[in-house]
Amino acid sequence: MKNSFLWLLALVLFSCVEPVDLKLPANVRSLVVEGLVTNEPGPYTVKLAMTSPYGRPTGLKDQELERAQVEISSSTGEREILMEHGLGIFKTSPSGLRGKVGEAYTLHVKLRDGRSYTSTAQLLTASPPVENIQLQFQKLPVKEGEETPNYRYEVSVDVTDPAREKNFYRWEWRGIFEVSTQPWDYEYWPPLGNGPIPMPKLCCKTCYVYDTTKVTEVGEDRLFDGNRYRQIIGYLPLTAENINVRYHLEVAQYSVSAEAYDFWRVFISQTRNTGSVLDPPPANPRGNLSSITDPDETVYGFFGASAVTRKAIFINRSDVPVVPPLLKYPDDCLTMKYSTTIRPPFW
DSSP: OOOHHHHHHHHHHTOOSSOOOOOOOTTOOOEEEEEEEESSOSOOEEEEEEOOOTTOOTTOOOGGGTTOEEEEEETTSOEEEOEEOSTTEEEOOTTSOOOOTTOEEEEEEEOTTSOEEEEOOEEOOOOOOOOEEEEEEEEEOOOTTOSSOEEEEEEEEEEEOOTTSOOEEEEEEEEEEEEEOOGGGOEEOOSSSSOOEEOOOOOOSEEEEEEEEEEEEEEEOTTTTTSEEEEEEEEEEEOTTTTSSEEEEEEEEEEEOHHHHHHHHHHHHHHHOOSOTTSOOOOOOOOSEEESSOTTOOEEEEEEEEOEEEEEEEEEGGGOSSOOOOOOOOSOGGGSTTEESSOOTTO
């Protein structure tokens, strides 16, 4: 199953506000690439996929990607061929190549039918520390059909930008939250007959749930070169689930090239559009890969190199100015998506 980035990229490439009559060659299939080298320990992953022409049956494997040769090279001459870990997924060795600030990295891909591709060289530049994560509590207007208002945190980071140099950034966050459920109140509803029937469960009450919300933002220092600044990177809705006990929020800040900044800026703009006539017209995010064997072939996606700095905070239920109702979930907490009873080591 292709990951969310590749799915969203395909949506951006082939969606628009007005329907159009596309006359595409029946067999057009373009390569889509996602990959990143960082200054953190590997392994690094490169993911490949193929776009599907209109009318192609779904569920078919991208067999062109089987046994592809994927290699990363550095400006100092270091090279590593990545190992295949399933269709379209290639990884470096855990003890292999590691990104270093000041070096540039290039991706090389060769499919088994002989088609070859390469990326532009991406210089890995330093990333300043994330000094603080700031939370601004916000009450949202009550929407039609809703009885109670919704609340959220506006999430920002404080960063001091290095002076007299052009810097571009990308931010992501990931969250994990603790939940406490009531498995002893579980009730079974039989398909036929009267119900419910009380069937208390012995496990499990406490779980840790991985928030799969993908939040990405980009920025550049044109207006604040060399100064300390605050950047809004997204919004965290507050629900009975994610603020049931406490929420762990980790922000990752990536240094990116001007090419990568332009790619992500267009990508984010297109994925956030609502489909109104006021939205900017659809545009394909300009990637940094090209075909060696056919210069006219279109290749999508981006291979980048970034230094990463991280900052994390806990948000306790008692810290929230207006808390949602306590979670009522009369079942084993492991029945919740992306949950585990394994306590994270930093908890």
